Amino acid sequence: MVAIKASRAFTNRPKIAKVEGAYHGVYDYAEVSQAPRPETWGSIDRPESVPLVHGTPASALGDVVIIPFNDPERAIAILDRHADDLACVLLDLMPHRVGLKPADPDFVTVIREWATRNGSLLVLDEVITFRTEHGGLQSRYDVTPDLTAIGKMIGGGFPVGAVVGRSEVMEVLNPRAKRVLFPHSGTFSANPISTTAGLVAMELFDEAAVARLNALADRAMKGIEAAIAESGVPACVTGGGSMFRVHMKPQPPRNFRESYLTPEENIRLKALLEHMFAEGFILINTCSATLSTPMTESEIDQLVAAFGRGFEKMAAGV
Amino acid sequence: MVAIKASRAFTNRPKIAKVEGAYHGVYDYAEVSQAPRPETWGSIDRPESVPLVHGTPASALGDVVIIPFNDPERAIAILDRHADDLACVLLDLMPHRVGLKPADPDFVTVIREWATRNGSLLVLDEVITFRTEHGGLQSRYDVTPDLTAIGKMIGGGFPVGAVVGRSEVMEVLNPRAKRVLFPHSGTFSANPISTTAGLVAMELFDEAAVARLNALADRAMKGIEAAIAESGVPACVTGGGSMFRVHMKPQPPRNFRESYLTPEENIRLKALLEHMFAEGFILINTCSATLSTPMTESEIDQLVAAFGRGFEKMAAGV
Numbered sequence: 001m002v003a004i005k006a007s008r009a010f011t012n013r014p015k016i017a018k019v020e021g022a023y024h025g026v027y028d029y030a031e032v033s034q035a036p037r038p039e040t041w042g043s044i045d046r047p048e049s050v051p052l053v054h055g056t057p058a059s060a061l062g063d064v065v066i067i068p069f070n071d072p073e074r075a076i077a078i079l080d081r082h083a084d085d086l087a088c089v090l091l092d093l094m095p096h097r098v099g100l101k102p103a104d105p106d107f108v109t110v111i112r113e114w115a116t117r118n119g120s121l122l123v124l125d126e127v128i129t130f131r132t133e134h135g136g137l138q139s140r141y142d143v144t145p146d147l148t149a150i151g152k153m154i155g156g157g158f159p160v161g162a163v164v165g166r167s168e169v170m171e172v173l174n175p176r177a178k179r180v181l182f183p184h185s186g187t188f189s190a191n192p193i194s195t196t197a198g199l200v201a202m203e204l205f206d207e208a209a210v211a212r213l214n215a216l217a218d219r220a221m222k223g224i225e226a227a228i229a230e231s232g233v234p235a236c237v238t239g240g241g242s243m244f245r246v247h248m249k250p251q252p253p254r255n256f257r258e259s260y261l262t263p264e265e266n267i268r269l270k271a272l273l274e275h276m277f278a279e280g281f282i283l284i285n286t287c288s289a290t291l292s293t294p295m296t297e298s299e300i301d302q303l304v305a306a307f308g309r310g311f312e313k314m315a316a317g318v
Numbered sequence: 319m320v321a322i323k324a325s326r327a328f329t330n331r332p333k334i335a336k337v338e339g340a341y342h343g344v345y346d347y348a349e350v351s352q353a354p355r356p357e358t359w360g361s362i363d364r365p366e367s368v369p370l371v372h373g374t375p376a377s378a379l380g381d382v383v384i385i386p387f388n389d390p391e392r393a394i395a396i397l398d399r400h401a402d403d404l405a406c407v408l409l410d411l412m413p414h415r416v417g418l419k420p421a422d423p424d425f426v427t428v429i430r431e432w433a434t435r436n437g438s439l440l441v442l443d444e445v446i447t448f449r450t451e452h453g454g455l456q457s458r459y460d461v462t463p464d465l466t467a468i469g470k471m472i473g474g475g476f477p478v479g480a481v482v483g484r485s486e487v488m489e490v491l492n493p494r495a496k497r498v499l500f501p502h503s504g505t506f507s508a509n510p511i512s513t514t515a516g517l518v519a520m521e522l523f524d525e526a527a528v529a530r531l532n533a534l535a536d537r538a539m540k541g542i543e544a545a546i547a548e549s550g551v552p553a554c555v556t557g558g559g560s561m562f563r564v565h566m567k568p569q570p571p572r573n574f575r576e577s578y579l580t581p582e583e584n585i586r587l588k589a590l591l592e593h594m595f596a597e598g599f600i601l602i603n604t605c606s607a608t609l610s611t612p613m614t615e616s617e618i619d620q621l622v623a624a625f626g627r628g629f630e631k632m633a634a635g636v
Contacts, residue, residue: 009372014373027319055325055405057326063375063378152505158512
C-alpha cells in the first residue's frame with residue numbers, strides 16, 4: 001500500500017498495473033485479479049480487473065490494469081493502452097499464486113524499460129522473495145527497481161513492513177520536506193521491538209545461512225521430483241531459493257491461467273494435502289512450502305518421504 | 319480498512335461517509351479530508367472530498383462522503399444525497415484531530431438511526447478511544463454499532479488491529495462460509511506475541527485501572543485549565559477519559575473547521591510545544607496527550623506546572 005501510494009504521489013498518476021493472479025496484500029488495488037475465475041477473467045489480451053472482495057468499488061477496479069506473467073508482448077500492448085495513467089507496474093519476481101515460477105529475465109527487462117520510457121515506476125514486491133538471495137531475488141536479475149516492498153522475515157517473527165527505493169522517490173515520504181506529498185505515520189510505524197528483532201534476524205540470515213537453506217530446498221525439490229517420477233502421477237514442482245510449490249500438473253505452469261486447477265486436479269491436490277496433514281505436515285492450500293533456518297536434512301527427508309507415500313497412494317488410486 | 323471493506327462486502331455498496339478532519343489510518347478512503355485547508359474544503363453544507371496524499375485517485379475521492387462533526391441536520395442532509403450508495407458511516411466518538419471533543423449523544427443517535435433506516439452500517443473507530451471506558455467510549459452512549467475497529471493499546475505495545483461487530487456482518491469474513499465474501503489473511507493476522515501481550519495488557523487494564531487513569535487525566539485537565547485562567551491567555555482544554563488536547567482558542571472548537579488554527583494561533587501553539595519540549599515533555603503537534611498506566615500524580619503535576627510556566631511566558635509576551 002505504501003509503495004503504491006508513494007508511486008502515485010511521485011508520478012501524480014492514478015493507476016497501477018499488476019500481474020494476473022499475483023498476491024500483494026489486502027489493499028483493494030493490490031488484490032484486484034488475485035484469484036479470478038475462468039468465467040470472468042476475460043481474454044488474455046485484455047484480462048479483466050476482477051474483484052477479490054465483494055463490494056469492491058468499481059472505481060478501484062478501473063484504476064488497476066492487469067497483465068499476464070512472463071508474456072512481454074501482451075504485457076507491453078496492455079501497458080501501452082494506459083501509458084499516461086500508470087503510476088507503477090507492481091511485480092513479484094516469483095509470484096507464489098501465479099505458479100511460483102521465477103520471472104523470465106526478458107520479461108523483467110522489458111517491463112523495466114517500458115516503465116522508464118513512460119514515466120512510470122517499477123515496484124518490486126519482495127515481501128516473500130526477499131529470502132531467496134542475500135539482497136533479495138532482484139540480485140539474480142539485471143534490474144534496478146524504483147521501489148521495493150519487503151516484510152515478513154525482516155521482522156524476525158513480529159509484524160512489520162518496509163519500503164525502500166531510490167532517494168528521489170522516497171523523498172515523497174520525507175516529513176521535513178517543504179511540501180510533504182505523502183504524509184505517513186501510524187501505530188505500526190517504527191515499532192522498536194519489531195525493528196530490533198528484525199535486525200537480529202537479518203544479521204543471522206547471512207550469505208551462508210541463505211545458501212544452506214537454499215540447498216535444503218533444492219534437496220526437497222529434487223526429492224519430490226524423484227518421487228513424482230517414480231510414482232508416475234502427473235505432477236511437478238516449481239520454486240527457487242528456499243521455496244517450492246507442488247502442482248498437480250505434468251508441466252510447470254507458466255502463468256496464473258495455466259496454474260489454475262481443473263476440478264479433477266483440485267480433488268487430487270486436496271487429497272494430497274490431507275495425506276500430508278495426516279503425516280504431520282501442514283501445507284498451505286496451494287501445496288507450497290517455505291523453509292525455515294531451524295530445519296535440517298532430517299526434516300526435509302521426512303517431508304520428501306511423506307510426499308512419496310502420497311504420490312504412491314495417488315498412483316494406486318487410493 | 320478491514321471494517322470499511324467488510325461494510326462494502328456486507329452491503330455491496332461502494333461509498334463511505336466520514337467526519338471532516340477525522341483520522342482513521344492511512345487507507346486512501348479513510349484519510350480523505352483528514353487535513354483539508356480552508357482554500358479547498360468548500361461549503362459546510364457540501365464539504366469537498368480533499369485528498370491527503372498527492373496522487374490519490376479521483377475515483378477514490380468520489381467514493382467518500384464528508385460530513386461535519388456534531389451537526390446532525392447538515393450531516394443527514396448530506397447523507398441523504400448518497401443514501402443508496404453508502405456502505406457505512408465511519409465515526410470516532412471523540413476524534414482527536416477534529417478537536418478531541420466528545421460527540422453529542424444526539425448526533426450519534428441521529429447517525430445510528432439514519433444508517434439503520436437506509437441499509438448502511440455504523441462503524442465506530444475506537445482505535446484511540448477504546449481506553450476511555452472499560453468497554454470503550456461507546457459504553458457512554460446509547461448506541462450499538464454494526465462494527466467497531468480497535469487497535470493500539472489492545473496489542474500491549476505490539477502492532478495490532480482488530481474489528482469486532484455483530485455476527486451477521488462478521489460473517490463476511492468467515493473462512494468456512496460457502497462463499498467467502500471477504501477473504502482475509504496475511505502476515506499481520508493473529509500474531510501470537512501481539513495477541514498474548516494484548517490479552518495481558520487488557521486483563522491489567524481493568525475497571526479500577528481505567529478509573530485511576532481517567533482521574534489522573536481529570537487532574538491534568540483541571541490543572542491546565544486553572545493555569546490558563548490564571549495567565550489570561552486565550553486557550554482551552556478538551557478531552558475525556560485519559561486524553562486531552564490544549565487549543566490556542568478561548569472556546570472549545572465544536573468541529574474541524576473551528577479547531578483549525580489561524581496563522582497567529584499556530585505560532586503560539588508551536589511556541590508552547592517548544593517550551594514543553596525544553597521542559598522535558600514531547601507532545602504531538604496538536605498539543606494532545608494520552609496518559610499511560612505507569613504515570614502517577616507526580617508526573618501529572620510536573621506536566622501541569624510546565625504548562626503553567628508556558629502560559630505565563632505567553633502572557634508576558636516572551
